[in-house]
Amino acid sequence: MPAPASSPAPRAPSATEISKALDVLYYAELYLREPTSVPDARAVLAQVLDEEYGVPMALGNILRSAARLIEGHALLPWPVEIRDIIARLRAAAPEVTDCHDLHWDIHRLGGLPFDSIVPSSSGK
Numbered sequence: 001m002p003a004p005a006s007s008p009a010p011r012a013p014s015a016t017e018i019s020k021a022l023d024v025l026y027y028a029e030l031y032l033r034e035p036t037s038v039p040d041a042r043a044v045l046a047q048v049l050d051e052e053y054g055v056p057m058a059l060g061n062i063l064r065s066a067a068r069l070i071e072g073h074a075l076l077p078w079p080v081e082i083r084d085i086i087a088r089l090r091a092a093a094p095e096v097t098d099c100h101d102l103h104w105d106i107h108r109l110g111g112l113p114f115d116s117i118v119p120s121s122s123g124k
Helices: 015-033 038-048 055-073 080-109
Strands: none
Touching: 015 038, 038 080, 055 080
């Protein structure tokens, strides 16, 4: 979630903080691999794919910010490599954030019928 308006200027997250955030996503992925109920999985997916604060929006914003940062600090004239990197970052951002439609798909799952029994792991 974004920082409150009255909070101090953002600081760079440490490598440990980023690693912990990635660990949480990894554990979410591991959880979803195991047999679980759809409502339980849906609760996790709803947070991960939240249309405003979920992973797709965060990653898209990170990519756009990185492109702006590089653009603002690269010495002119930009070499082809710098132009290509900026272009790839900008091109990837909307592709990632287009996944926000998944947010609504996850919410629609709530109204659909599913077996209430958690599938067994024997079907793997």
